Amino acid sequence: MxxxxxxxxxxxxxxxxxxxxxxxxxxxxxxxxxxxxxxxxxxxxxxxxxxxxxxxxxxxxxxxxxxxxxxxxxxxxEYPYAMKYTFEFLQRVVMKIKPDQASARVHGRRNKILRYKL
Incomplete structure (x- = not known):
């Protein structure tokens, strides 16, 4: 964005x-x-x-x-090409809109973030 x-x-x-x-x-x-x-x-x-x-x-x-x-x-x-994974992360992980349809890259980032305790 x-x-x-x-x-x-x-x-x-x-x-x-x-x-x-x-x-x-x-x-x-x-x-x-x-x-x-x-x-x-x-x-x-x-x-x-x-x-x-x-x-x-x-x-x-x-x-x-x-x-x-x-x-x-x-x-x-469509998301701008240079920012498509950022927007997809926001949509799928942060806003939880169809999270089961996340790409492999976004799913991997989500898993990395969930490893850390906030």
């Missing part, structure tokens, strides 16, 4: 277009802090992108991620 951050209180169209360049599918997270975190604390907008902005004005990254997965699932979209 591609995630881009932008740090401008008032984003112009040119800035959004530059941030989305080459982005097939993912989240565009707008935050006001100068340094990116794994999950930014001061998020003012999150947009779901599928070659263009599909949904925006979402204030929570987790909700935006859920909406992204919903868009993929409902629209029956």
């Amino acid at each position: 591609v995630t881009h951050y932008f740090w401008f209180p008032k984003v112009h169209v040119e800035i959004l277009e530059e941030a989305m360049k080459g982005m097939q599918l993912g989240l565009l997270i707008g935050c006001e802090s100068g340094e990116p975190d794994a999950i930014p604390r001061e998020v003012f907008d999150v947009a779901v992108v599928e070659e263009t902005i599909v949904l925006h004005n979402i204030k929570d990254v987790v909700v935006a991620f859920s909406l992204l997965m919903g868009v993929i699932y409902c629209m029956n979209l």
Whole structure:
């Protein structure tokens, strides 16, 4: 999944277009802090992108991620080739959607993770 951050209180169209360049599918997270975190604390907008902005004005990254997965699932979209195992892992292991249909690679990663006690 591609995630881009932008740090401008008032984003112009040119800035959004530059941030989305080459982005097939993912989240565009707008935050006001100068340094990116794994999950930014001061998020003012999150947009779901599928070659263009599909949904925006979402204030929570987790909700935006859920909406992204919903868009993929409902629209029956193919995962981007470079990220297909990441999305499959999220779908089959994290979200438990048809976990018995996981590929061998995803099933192997799931087993490695389950070996460790959290």
